[in-house]
Amino acid sequence: MTIVDVRILVEGASDVEVVSRALQGLALGSEYNITISAIIPTTNLEIAKSAVAGADLLIIATDADRVGRELAERMFRELSELVGHVERMKIPLGHDLEHIDVELVRKEIKNTLVRAGLKSLQILPEYMALRNQLLDLKGKYETLMQENEKLKNDYQELEGKYGELLEEYSRLVEENNKLKESLKKKANVFKISEIWKELFGEAEPPEERYIAEAIEKLNLGGKIIVGQGYIYSDDEDLVIELLRIVHLSLSIAESKEEEKPEEKKEKEEKLEEHIAEFENF
Template sequence: MDNKGPIDVRIIVEGASDVENVSRAMQNIALGAEYHITISSIIPTTNPEIAKKVVRGADILLIATDVDAPGRELAEKFQKILKDKVGHIERMKLPFGHDVEYIDPAIIRDEIKNAIIRSGLLSIAHIKEFRMMQDELQKSGEEIKILQEEMDKISADNQKLASHNKKLTDEKDTLNEKYKELGGELKDVKQRYVDLKNDYGLIKNKNLFEIFSLEQLWKETFNENLDEEEHVYFITAEFKPENIVVGQGFIAAPTRAEATEWLKIIRTVLIFYDSKIEDLKEEINNNEKFSPNLLKE
């Protein structure tokens, strides 16, 4: 015998007289020893709501009603209403109506035993189905466990992906900021390029001067020393030749040839006037239209 408690059997009857008859029939029956069951209560009621309250949790419920049509209808109604409240429901037919003063207890006792046996046999018939359901339940439990593990793994992966996505979002925001900064820098570079290009164009189109030592260029051109450097300054200042600048011992011109050409003009003037440079100054002062082009001619 296992350690489980006895099977809880409860009986619903139609009235108080049925309670007395069932109780009398149970006096000489050892249900606990024979079937490991106990009849915990005999409930006289035809009210479904009362029945719901008192039968809840029973292992077996016996519905004892008369064999007539009202008894059968009452039993069917109880079976329909109470099937989800107890483990198993079995109808127990009382062989006589309520107008009979005496009912043989042996008949009721046999009916109780037969109802209990039918319940047991039906339960045995369902054992295979029950075990199959247990196997299915166990299999489902294992599948649920596997699914739970997969869900946990997916959840962990989702958390990693969420973290990675946040990291990518932060990096994207950083790159967007950097892109904006680079866009501004690129705009500045383009503007500087335009400015530089414009400056280069101006420089390219502008006559650039070469600078020569006045004394050295005179020596190289005429093979003689320049004794009267101030005369060169004076003549240049008065005639203001285009693209020629003389001063501080240097002569600047776009090319060496142009600088040399101007020195040749000055030397010609000095030779023509010899030491009479004062006469040249006077003529220049008296003739405002005197120009280096006249000297070239």
């Protein structure tokens, strides 16, 4: 059980002896679990502040007259925040060491201790409520600490994954940049409508399926790619030659019924010549 630290503030040195004699007949330790740690003879406020700070209970023992009452009230106001609890005790007027009624002082000390105890009991429900709130907050704090620890672990794990993804992203960006540079150096990408107009002066190019069929029939898959209005190849001359064949083929198909046999034969021979040129690529 915790020992209650009690300090007694008196007006002068003579009061120290009076209080000391009265305390000799009290078994405060066994009866009240109390220890009188100091009897302080001073009316100086600053000295009193230094001497009483931290006490569980401060008893201000002054004479039972107006001067003593005013001193006690002033000390009470100034010292209350420095100690756990403050009680006033009156010392009989006209006391001296030879004629003082020690039993009366002893009784006053006991009454003061009882008053302090009863007042403490009055705040016990409030104390218990605060204690329960403290325990509740402590439980919530521990829960939050556990959640915080889990969040820290999750954060570290995510940070590690983020680092891995960042490295992978950097690698892909580097590869993409290299690919772009490679395409800039090697690729020949043409918009079909533009190159068709440039080669043949026609605004509307044929449907892509005709070009795709020509690529397939001429075994140019992988060398020439067509789609989304564009045609691509590492070899620009190969693209131009392919488009010429497509253009000539479409021209032959459109004029089959109208042309004379010799004109038709001439275009077919020209087409065969273009196809034969692919053997040189």
